[in-house]
Amino acid sequence: MSQFNHIIDIAKYGLSNDQENLLTALNDLIEYSKKTKKINFALQLQSILKETIRHQQKSVLTKVGSDVHFQRIEDREFNDFIIEKLTSDYSFNNLICEDDVKEELKYLIKEHKAAELLNKFELPVANKILLHGPSGCGKTLASYVIAGELEKMMVVINLGAIVSSKLGETSKNLSKVFKRSTNEDLIIFFDEFDSLGKIRDYAQDHGEMKRIVNTILQLFDYLPQSSIVIAATNQLNMIDEALLRRFDINIRFELPTEKRITELINLTLKNGLFQFDKPKAVKSIVKETVGLSYYTIQKSLITAIKRSLFNLPIDSLPSSAKINTKIWKELIIKEKRAIALPK
Numbered sequence: 001m002s003q004f005n006h007i008i009d010i011a012k013y014g015l016s017n018d019q020e021n022l023l024t025a026l027n028d029l030i031e032y033s034k035k036t037k038k039i040n041f042a043l044q045l046q047s048i049l050k051e052t053i054r055h056q057q058k059s060v061l062t063k064v065g066s067d068v069h070f071q072r073i074e075d076r077e078f079n080d081f082i083i084e085k086l087t088s089d090y091s092f093n094n095l096i097c098e099d100d101v102k103e104e105l106k107y108l109i110k111e112h113k114a115a116e117l118l119n120k121f122e123l124p125v126a127n128k129i130l131l132h133g134p135s136g137c138g139k140t141l142a143s144y145v146i147a148g149e150l151e152k153m154m155v156v157i158n159l160g161a162i163v164s165s166k167l168g169e170t171s172k173n174l175s176k177v178f179k180r181s182t183n184e185d186l187i188i189f190f191d192e193f194d195s196l197g198k199i200r201d202y203a204q205d206h207g208e209m210k211r212i213v214n215t216i217l218q219l220f221d222y223l224p225q226s227s228i229v230i231a232a233t234n235q236l237n238m239i240d241e242a243l244l245r246r247f248d249i250n251i252r253f254e255l256p257t258e259k260r261i262t263e264l265i266n267l268t269l270k271n272g273l274f275q276f277d278k279p280k281a282v283k284s285i286v287k288e289t290v291g292l293s294y295y296t297i298q299k300s301l302i303t304a305i306k307r308s309l310f311n312l313p314i315d316s317l318p319s320s321a322k323i324n325t326k327i328w329k330e331l332i333i334k335e336k337r338a339i340a341l342p343k
Helices: 003-015 019-035 039-055 075-080 099-113 115-120 139-150 169-183 208-221 241-246 258-268 279-289 294-309 325-338
Strands: 060-063 066-069 082-086 128-132 154-157 187-190 228-233 249-252 274-276 321-323
Touching: 003 019, 019 039, 075 082, 075 169, 099 115, 099 139, 099 249, 128 139, 139 154, 139 187, 139 228, 154 169, 169 187, 169 208, 208 241, 258 279, 258 294, 274 279, 279 325, 294 321, 294 325, 321 325
Parallel strands: 128 228, 128 249, 154 187, 187 228, 274 321
Antiparallel strands: 060 066, 082 154
8 A cells, every 4th residue: 555545545534524544544654654764754743643632632523513532542442452451559669589680670760760861862761671581470560560660550461352363463453552552651561472472483374473573573663762561471482583682671580599588478478467386497498489489489378378367266366367387388399299390
């Protein structure tokens, strides 16, 4: 489709006051201009469109005799593409990880809070973050911390809804999510990103994976500095190399050491309602937990707390309760057996 055809569509929909299709046609022209290297024109048109939408307050247009309501993307459609749209109250106090990981995340926050300063010196703001490492080691929690520290709303992408069996549909869905999210200044969070950004050499993909990866590359290249994309994966080796190079920050999360496990226990029990019945036995149990993820360890501890409570008399509950260390140790052993880890 040529630029001439895009302009005809814009004129047609504009004259017929078909606002929904007009918006689509304008976005198509912007994308076409980017692909044909007319970057300045695309950015100018994108800026005008974004400013117009912002002033329309939820994109309400008035038509003679009636009100025609439209949004850049229908709310219903956009909601299908996300699992959750949230504001986070998490901070670095909620995140237990290695010091170098926390330091990288803190520098990211500093960059965005000092964006005006960096822009003054024409320095880029890191806004594409890749979090990788074993499952259950804090990648998702880290995304919540970023959103909480920056006080920005975040959308968790529903890959099941994004990925389509129809040729080219997945790329279109991704484009829609990015356009809507950048307009609303949302953080975009992709979990299991490897399912989207796979290496482009699989014969069974018949070009579809190549198309998806190319779309993500383009969306990354034109991502506004104020927008943030966070991708998480536990299969880094599955992600296309070109995509890996696009990320400004690449952070690996590790399984917890004994020191971090102890910190996790203290954080879990910080309300002071629970204590271990045999404090001296905790150190040996901590050694048993090495090799398990943060999530698994915390889950087993909370389960042990609940099962310990079941043994208390309902009619005279104390203000605090003891955690049965034997129950917790048994749960840890079961978890290790389940993933075939040596004791």
